[in-house]
Amino acid sequence: MKRLKLLLSISAFVIIANQSALGCLCLPTSPKEALKYYSDTVFSGKLIAIGNNNSFTFKTESIWKGIPEREIVVKDDNVGSSCETAKYNIGERYLVFANSRNMEDNKVFVDEQNNPIIVVPSCSYTVSLSNSNAKKILKKIGKGKPIN
Numbered sequence: 482m483k484r485l486k487l488l489l490s491i492s493a494f495v496i497i498a499n500q501s502a503l504g505c506l507c508l509p510t511s512p513k514e515a516l517k518y519y520s521d522t523v524f525s526g527k528l529i530a531i532g533n534n535n536s537f538t539f540k541t542e543s544i545w546k547g548i549p550e551r552e553i554v555v556k557d558d559n560v561g562s563s564c565e566t567a568k569y570n571i572g573e574r575y576l577v578f579a580n581s582r583n584m585e586d587n588k589v590f591v592d593e594q595n596n597p598i599i600v601v602p603s604c605s606y607t608v609s610l611s612n613s614n615a616k617k618i619l620k621k622i623g624k625g626k627p628i629n
Contacts, residue, residue, distance in 0.1 A: 505564035507604035512621040515606050520578040522547035522555075522599050525610065525625060527574050534592075535560050537569055539577065543625030547581075547599075551628060555579050556592070557601040564603035576615055578605040 516523050523546040526539030538554045547553075555577060559565045567575060579599045582589055590600045601607050608615045 505559075505562075505603045507564075512606050512618045515578055516545055516622050519580075519584065519602075520546060520605070521581055522553070522579045523577065523622075523625070524553060525574065525576045526553065528569055528571050531569060531571060536598075539575065541628045542574070543627050545622060545625040549626070549628055553577075553599065555599045555601050556590075557607070559601065559603050562603075566601060566603070566605050566607040567609060570609075574610040575607065576610055576618060577601065577607045579607070 510519060524539070524541050524544040526541040526543075528537055529540050529552070530538040532538065532554070534556065535558050536554055536556050538552055541549070541551055541553050557566070557569070560569070569575075579601045580590070581597060581599050584602075590598050592598045606618050608618065
């Protein structure tokens with residue numbers, strides 16, 4: 482019994498220590514679940530500008546979910562962290578999973594001036610379309626609606 486308690490204590494410590502060291506803990510979801518339940522904005526597009534405070538402007542090509550805008554600006558505070566989902570390069574095409582609302586309290590995300598913003602969460606399926614994982618994700622979520 483003492484060994485079991487010791488083993489459980491060590492396991493709990495390792496899990497907590499790893500979560501703190503890694504900075505994020507992602508629950509396993511599929512791209513289809515992320516599209517259906519965990520993202521309110523999903524689109525593909527070409528990155529055309531990188532702004533201040535980790536904001537990224539995309540020329541939208543296709544949309545799966547959200548408002549069909551020709552350009553969409555998202556904020557990704559995971560850049561450079563252990564939770565980073567994508568490395569952004571101007572001119573590259575991306576598949577973006579994002580949210581306009583906090584999943585915990587349903588409050589709208591806002592910037593410093595209190596304007597609504599769209600945020601790429603940690604653990605999202607946001608990926609460069611040149612990445613080999615993008616094809617797998619696209620196969621699972623199907624085709625988006627083209628933006629004209």
